[in-house]
Amino acid sequence: MIYELAKKLFPICRSITGNGVRESLEILKEVCPTLKTYEVKTGTQVFDWTVPKEWNIKDAWIKDSNGKKIIDFKENNLHVMGYSIPVHKKINLDELLTYVYTLPETPGLIPYITSYYSERFGFCMTENLKNSLQKGEYEIFIDSELKDGHLTYGEIIIPGKIEKEIFLSTYICHPSMGNNELSGPCVAIYLAKWLLDNASKNRYTYRIIFIPETIGSITYLSRNLDIMKKNIIAGFVLTCCGDEGQFSYLESPYANTLADKVTKNVLKYNAPNYKTYSFLKRGSDERQYCFPGIDLPVCSVMKTRYGDYPEYHTSGDDLNFISEKGLTDSYEMYKKIITALENNYKYKVNTLCEPQLGKRGLYYSICTKENMDSVENMMNFMTYTDGNNDMIDISNKINVNLEEIYEYADKFLKANLIDIID
């Protein structure tokens, strides 16, 4: 299901602006129709940055002296440096090589290279191909357009019972790559669909955005900062969540937000071998969300972190690198995290001393050793339900997963033994 969506989006040549983004957002809208797209004009000042020119590309290739295409944009859009300006000329091999980018250490992979803020052009190819090139004349051709236009992004707002928000951010600016691009928007849009389907039950409002990385989050923040600072209680950057590696958690700058707290608890019980990375290892839009003065409570839950797999930012990060299982595992984990936040109330027992559970059918009538052991977790839950601890605190304190905690809360609520604390 999620993987099919990724397959559909894969061939499109996305960049930080352009029709590839628009086309991708239209496809995402098919899954969640309340997705709205926004267009921000080239030249708009967004904090310290300026929305760049819009880039579109139709075709590109290099032909050898025999007129044979040695690389072709239509076969793999990574062959052209992102934001390349148009060019069409004949040059010799030496000059050609000054425009060529490869990866000597992984000679079979095409690198992913961009030059957003400095106008130039370039070609990417495998080191193997480069080494096979003969002296002679080459014809290079890029049919691209770089001119005033718009930066495009998508936003889904799902109102909940309260204004406080949970925030999901993912990016839609990379061309044909699987884990470090499509896993994020594909998992995010299915989470949006799930949240929308349950919208009447949601406590929190959900803000889910599909933006170009960096310039997109800066643009989005410049237009929404006040409401985001006021309302967001926890946020997550969705990226690299499609492979089958272990889960990874990238901390917020001080690892002390509610987003960090819920993530650590949920991963502990559901992916105990998860890997923790400090904020020093960040690489996506948490760079903006957690910047001084922005200070949103945002962390990131991934599978294999960007930069920790050799296929990252290469043609090796393709549809084979991700899988339905990898995508679904991430989707389910984010559902658990969201469920944990939705249910993360503080309760307070309303009796002085332990309530008499027996008369409410919550205890055993005969006190044997065994019986006493089996109610231990429930009693532990009760004794820390003091109005100061939320459900995650109690889970951490009594070493019981949140699902079990919710059962106890449910039982005690039904027995009128605990009250919600605002």
Place this chain on the structure above:
Amino acid sequence: MIYELAKKLFPICRSITGNGVRESLEILKEVCPTLKTYEVKTGTQVFDWTVPKEWNIKDAWIKDSNGKKIIDFKENNLHVMGYSIPVHKKINLDELLTYVYTLPETPGLIPYITSYYSERFGFCMTENLKNSLQKGEYEIFIDSELKDGHLTYGEIIIPGKIEKEIFLSTYICHPSMGNNELSGPCVAIYLAKWLLDNASKNRYTYRIIFIPETIGSITYLSRNLDIMKKNIIAGFVLTCCGDEGQFSYLESPYANTLADKVTKNVLKYNAPNYKTYSFLKRGSDERQYCFPGIDLPVCSVMKTRYGDYPEYHTSGDDLNFISEKGLTDSYEMYKKIITALENNYKYKVNTLCEPQLGKRGLYYSICTKENMDSVENMMNFMTYTDGNNDMIDISNKINVNLEEIYEYADKFLKANLIDIID
């Protein structure tokens, strides 16, 4: 001495109410005559609970078809489920077995079973005996009485120089068992005697109570909560303190009270191999004392913790399981803890810079390497006597036991170099 008292109390059939409790309290009063007993009527509402009917039992047995008693309450009062209602009838083996409780894993021991809040009867025996029973008719007989009466508890208040209190709680509701019953009241009553004998010197007021577990502490709290919350600075539940195992310390819910602090220090220096248990492993009246809204600073110092020895709640927890040495070790440890609290002042040095110890005879007149080393601890004491640290803090900071700390405090007080900080 303490053991002799345990021996005297052992045969009495105690429960959460009844004459066994009254008889036991009378015997304890012989050691500490200021013990007062209180009677609380059946049906009295105590927080979420109701004081139950009073239970008394005279006799009980099972006879086989030959009229031979196969179990006899007079031989071991564990044979009858606590709070059993009266019964007298002849039944066949199959029916009998529905009333019989055993311990298959420790087939030579009789379990201790109760049913306080659900009216039924039952018999307890060894698994071995149960397995030897032949088909045939059995006569079962329980001569008990369950009717409106009272819940009985004992209290000793020993006023000190100030109203602030140290609180000791122990229970007197188990029939013939040694460690998980008699060790607590026996050690507690001798501590009471010691405190009473030194009453004129006590800084703190002492509140020492002898109650049935759970319903007793709830009843007691319901009648004394305000003064207890106002005055108690540290409290301890005395239980399982009669065997010769290592010391155990059961933390308060957040392990952050003065009771925890003093316990950790005293055990560190006097029983360095002591075992620490989190509040999740609680099992006695700290459940009530530390409940949200009650929040008393209470922890527990034991020898082998309830539940951590196979004889717990069985006939194996008898007079052989405890010893004079075990009881006295606990008695002495609690004396150390109490002494630590009594002496736990904050002082402040009243000189700027180090005082000249030499002119007060507290230093060596010749400075050699060796001399300088030997006054190090005393100098360390002085430099942390800044009015913020109490004696336990200083002991922890300078790694010197409290006895030595008191010596320094004494020397410095006599030399007028430190003042008590309120």
Place this chain on the structure above:
Amino acid sequence: MIYELAKKLFPICRSITGNGVRESLEILKEVCPTLKTYEVKTGTQVFDWTVPKEWNIKDAWIKDSNGKKIIDFKENNLHVMGYSIPVHKKINLDELLTYVYTLPETPGLIPYITSYYSERFGFCMTENLKNSLQKGEYEIFIDSELKDGHLTYGEIIIPGKIEKEIFLSTYICHPSMGNNELSGPCVAIYLAKWLLDNASKNRYTYRIIFIPETIGSITYLSRNLDIMKKNIIAGFVLTCCGDEGQFSYLESPYANTLADKVTKNVLKYNAPNYKTYSFLKRGSDERQYCFPGIDLPVCSVMKTRYGDYPEYHTSGDDLNFISEKGLTDSYEMYKKIITALENNYKYKVNTLCEPQLGKRGLYYSICTKENMDSVENMMNFMTYTDGNNDMIDISNKINVNLEEIYEYADKFLKANLIDIID
């Protein structure tokens, strides 16, 4: 250079008062002419202490029955117990031995012994010499003078841009010893010279004092406490910093001052194998500076700590025990510490979201994997420059040494991207 100064000062017989101190301060003044000396009268009350009589000594020896000098003050001034009163008499061996101090465990070394506050005399010699003494008559002679006079100390104040002070303290009260005496004042006076040479650039005011240990720091504090408490932000006791052992750091009482913080960071990056000692292991004037009520933020950076080498307080701590390399290493380390404090500003980035580094030439125009890694440290610097973290905090947080941190601060200041926070 520094070692030459130590050589020059070595032969002088210093004590807590007397002409040896004056002579030594005159020699130090040759390096830093702004050193001022102060004289405090015998009998002056300084907190709990009294300035003692002034002690001077011209000569001392013991002659055997043949008139042969067996020890001679002029050969080694450690032969006389510090503050010995004059004596001249003939005595037999048994009486002589009551005045003789040796070190049986290091039989070839002369101990360093004093008796400042109890009037007596004594001689120090090697255990070997003592064992070789024959029965017979001995003539003992000490030509000393103990009478009202002054306690002498030196002080250098180097005003900076602000009143806040960095404080260096060292002592000048030991006779001919190298590490535990001369290393301190020799390194301190060269630091003073360096600070004076750069005086126009100094942010902080520097207070550098040369005092007799204990009575000197008490005397100095009694005359300067208010201004010191008001202004000193970090201070250091310089001692035992002339050998070639590893660096040692002696914590302040709670290891939580700015002096501790800067020391831990600078040593971590420049002497990673440094040894940490708690304040319990203190032994010099931090005893006074950190005393309750004084509470100055003072720690100590040494090479091999006093007491941790067998030559300490013996004739073995001589000019061979220290070296130009050892002294210079300490000098350079203190320069690093001072530089770290001088540059320890708090900055705040003045953009919302990351600034666009590219347009300021601080970023790469082409985004490749490699480029992104290489700016990581700079980006990490930026993201923690939030106005709350000082440079040391950021160094600790992002695991980059301070020198590199300053470079980033410099770049960002020049680009007007960060502002100093007061």
